[in-house]
Amino acid sequence: MMLTDREEEILEALWGEIVEKKNHTCDISVLKDDEAIKKLADLDYVDVKNNQVKLTNKGREKAKNCVRRHRLAERLFVDVLDIKKRLVHEASCKFEHLLHKGLDENVCILLGHPKTCPHGRPIPEGDCCKDAKRIPKKLIMLLSELEVDKKATISHLETQDQVMLQKIIAIGALPNTGIKLIQKFPSYVFQIGKSQFAIDKELASCIYVRVI
Amino acid sequence: MTIDYKGPVEYSIELAIEKICELLKAGYFISKRSVALLLLQEDEEIKEMVRKSEGEAINKIEEVVKEAKSHFANPITYELALERQNEVKLVIEKVVKIKKEAIGASERLSQLTMNPITGIPILLFVLYWGLYKFVGQFGAGTVVNFLEGILFEKYLNPFFIKIVTHIIPWRILQELFVGEYGVITLGIRYAVALILPIVTFFFIVFSIIEDTGYLPRLAMLIDRIFKKIGLSGRAVIPMVLGFGCATMATMVTRTLPTKRERIIATMLLSLAVPCSAQMGVILALLGGNPKAMLIWAGIVGLIFLFVGYLTSKILPGERPSFYMEVPPLRMPSVSNVITKTFARVKWYFIEILPLFLLASIFIWLGMLLHIFDFIVGLLKKPVELIGLPPEASTAFLFGFFRRDYGAAGLYDLNKQGLLNGTQLVVSCVALTLFLPCIAQFLMNIKERGWKTGLGISTFILFFSFGVAYIVNFILTKLGVIL
Numbered sequence: 001m002m003l004t005d006r007e008e009e010i011l012e013a014l015w016g017e018i019v020e021k022k023n024h025t026c027d028i029s030v031l032k033d034d035e036a037i038k039k040l041a042d043l044d045y046v047d048v049k050n051n052q053v054k055l056t057n058k059g060r061e062k063a064k065n066c067v068r069r070h071r072l073a074e075r076l077f078v079d080v081l082d083i084k085k086r087l088v089h090e091a092s093c094k095f096e097h098l099l100h101k102g103l104d105e106n107v108c109i110l111l112g113h114p115k116t117c118p119h120g121r122p123i124p125e126g127d128c129c130k131d132a133k134r135i136p137k138k139l140i141m142l143l144s145e146l147e148v149d150k151k152a153t154i155s156h157l158e159t160q161d162q163v164m165l166q167k168i169i170a171i172g173a174l175p176n177t178g179i180k181l182i183q184k185f186p187s188y189v190f191q192i193g194k195s196q197f198a199i200d201k202e203l204a205s206c207i208y209v210r211v212i
Numbered sequence: 213m214t215i216d217y218k219g220p221v222e223y224s225i226e227l228a229i230e231k232i233c234e235l236l237k238a239g240y241f242i243s244k245r246s247v248a249l250l251l252l253q254e255d256e257e258i259k260e261m262v263r264k265s266e267g268e269a270i271n272k273i274e275e276v277v278k279e280a281k282s283h284f285a286n287p288i289t290y291e292l293a294l295e296r297q298n299e300v301k302l303v304i305e306k307v308v309k310i311k312k313e314a315i316g317a318s319e320r321l322s323q324l325t326m327n328p329i330t331g332i333p334i335l336l337f338v339l340y341w342g343l344y345k346f347v348g349q350f351g352a353g354t355v356v357n358f359l360e361g362i363l364f365e366k367y368l369n370p371f372f373i374k375i376v377t378h379i380i381p382w383r384i385l386q387e388l389f390v391g392e393y394g395v396i397t398l399g400i401r402y403a404v405a406l407i408l409p410i411v412t413f414f415f416i417v418f419s420i421i422e423d424t425g426y427l428p429r430l431a432m433l434i435d436r437i438f439k440k441i442g443l444s445g446r447a448v449i450p451m452v453l454g455f456g457c458a459t460m461a462t463m464v465t466r467t468l469p470t471k472r473e474r475i476i477a478t479m480l481l482s483l484a485v486p487c488s489a490q491m492g493v494i495l496a497l498l499g500g501n502p503k504a505m506l507i508w509a510g511i512v513g514l515i516f517l518f519v520g521y522l523t524s525k526i527l528p529g530e531r532p533s534f535y536m537e538v539p540p541l542r543m544p545s546v547s548n549v550i551t552k553t554f555a556r557v558k559w560y561f562i563e564i565l566p567l568f569l570l571a572s573i574f575i576w577l578g579m580l581l582h583i584f585d586f587i588v589g590l591l592k593k594p595v596e597l598i599g600l601p602p603e604a605s606t607a608f609l610f611g612f613f614r615r616d617y618g619a620a621g622l623y624d625l626n627k628q629g630l631l632n633g634t635q636l637v638v639s640c641v642a643l644t645l646f647l648p649c650i651a652q653f654l655m656n657i658k659e660r661g662w663k664t665g666l667g668i669s670t671f672i673l674f675f676s677f678g679v680a681y682i683v684n685f686i687l688t689k690l691g692v693i694l
Contacts, residue, residue: 162254162287167535169293177297186328187432187445189538196322198432200439200534 007036011063025052064124069096071117078118109139143207146181152209159206215299228280238265253289325429342417351413352492359405372396388576399572407489414456414488419552423544435534442476442524444532454485459652472529484516486644504637504694599684633694638684645676
């Protein structure tokens with residue numbers, strides 16, 4: 001079930017107070033009788049007793065993801081989009097809610113698995129960060145960097161050379177087409193649809209792919 | 213079907229098409245829209261055509277193309293391809309269902325042929341059984357021995373000699389038909405008993421290999437090496453064909469995309485690719501001597517790579533690029549193989565038989581007028597320089613009329629026991645590299661023009677003797693006994 005923006009923000013605040021500051025509980029007398037708290041309790045994300053609130057295991061997971069999305073959004077705004085720091089928090093608050101499962105991983109990979117937000121607070125690790133520790137992985141790479149037998153889609157072509165471009169177009173290696181690399185040496189052989197093609201290194205280095 | 217090309221909101225490709233269509237006044241064999249699209253993709257041919265028929269208006273059209281280009285980050289060719297692809301996808305989604313298939317045996321075999329670790333042994337296997345065993349030993353050995361040794365020498369030649377000497381009383385004319393180099397006893401005998409079986413067996417193997425879909429796999433295996441000599445994997449087809457008939461292969465170099473590649477391929481075909489007829493005789497000459505055969509193959513292979521490398525360094529032009537569809541491996545169909553082999557052998561025979569007869573007449577005339585004695589005399593010195601008996605100069609001269617004549621001439625010398633192992637290797641190297649046969653010489657000029665054709669031939673004349681001299685020098689100095 002989708003949480004509202006406000007509910008997600010409450011979870012984030014609880015993450016900061018309880019997990020990061022290592023308090024056992026958090027006083028929420030200000031928010032007594034708040035609808036959002038009630039809903040979080042109903043969903044079994046929090047336990048409320050005498051104005052003291054605790055995160056359940058389920059709630060911890062949910063809160064962690066909210067914080068992660070928020071801080072990744074901040075990183076994205078500062079590092080990539082170059083938004084002034086004081087505007088960052090506000091923009092990120094709106095943007096984080098768009099970063100749902102899957103999308104946050106893409107942003108995380110794109111940014112190279114950042115460890116902290118621009119304000120210096122830690123960004124909780126996602127699955128992709130754990131994978132990245134084992135094998136460094138990029139989201140978009142050259143066809144020549146793709147592993148053999150791994151499926152990918154072509155993300156874009158990069159050449160200003162008309163002749164080379166026409167050759168690649170003739171093969172049908174166009175963006176959003178599924179591609180599977182069959183071998184790399186001595187030439188690059190790949191499959192698109194039902195057809196297989198062999199190309200040399202120069203042509204292969206015009207083709208960028210996105211791993212599925 | 214017309215696709216409505218979009219693009220950025222403020223500027224669409226459609227707008228550019230519209231503007232160009234308005235500027236196009238002349239009539240074209242395709243619709244104005246197609247002309248406009250090709251102009252936007254900067255097709256040089258169409259641009260030239262429009263320049264001729266529209267005159268001044270081409271400048272305005274170029275303005276529109278320039279403006280359109282400024283609205284896109286990518287070349288317009290790319291933008292159009294993207295939109296077309298989207299359209300295709302929409303159609304396909306509606307009408308096509310794709311079933312998932314497991315990886316079959318043919319796919320596995322295909323991968324084995326493309327992986328260098330397994331692919332190179334497979335290639336050697338194909339070469340050994342296809343070329344060496346089938347074409348070389350069976351075609352050029354068993355079948356030729358039967359046709360030449362038994363059919364011609366025992367039955368046909370004596371028969372024709374009898375008839376001709378009976379009908380024609382003059383000795384000179386008798387020589388023309390049934391003499392040592394007569395039209396029938398040499399021309400037709402070589403063409404029918406020697407060349408025909410060898411070429412036929414080669415084309416059978418080539419057609420089978422072609423029909424299985426193996427050639428593109430060979431092309432992708434060899435591309436990296438061919439890049440070093442200024443060619444791409446695509447050139448593997450004329451090169452392999454060159455082992456059948458270099459003249460035919462030179463014609464096939466037309467399929468190569470750039471002039472530079474065509475020149476390099478022509479050069480290598482003339483110099484270092486022995487045709488099947490020559491190969492047949494060389495295999496027969498060196499067959500009993502594996503060490504000599506290895507040295508010959510090693511030297512010719514090295515020369516192939518070395519000269520290719522040098523030529524690619526000297527000739528200006530862009531590096532070739534390689535792309536090729538790899539079709540699935542298939543069982544060759546018997547009817548395909550028969551049809552293709554038949555068509556090729558027929559072409560070859562129609563082209564070649566007259567040349568053989570002509571060559572016989574030339575040789576007859578040359579003998580009669582003592583021109584050949586003179587040239588053979590001229591060749592004696594260089595032939596001696598490379599350590600061969602003077603009789604070999606005749607083989608070299610005839611080699612020009614047909615490369616295989618030359619090789620066959622050596623074959624006769626060897627049969628008389630005039631050559632030792634080193635001399636065999638040296639003469640085979642020299643003949644392989646030596647000037648292409650007259651048919652290929654003419655083809656070089658026809659395909660590449662006078663200057664390049666003659667240039668290649670002159671280079672080869674000196675180069676082949678140069679290499680032979682060095683080989684003889686080294687082998688003799690090292691005291692290699694073959």
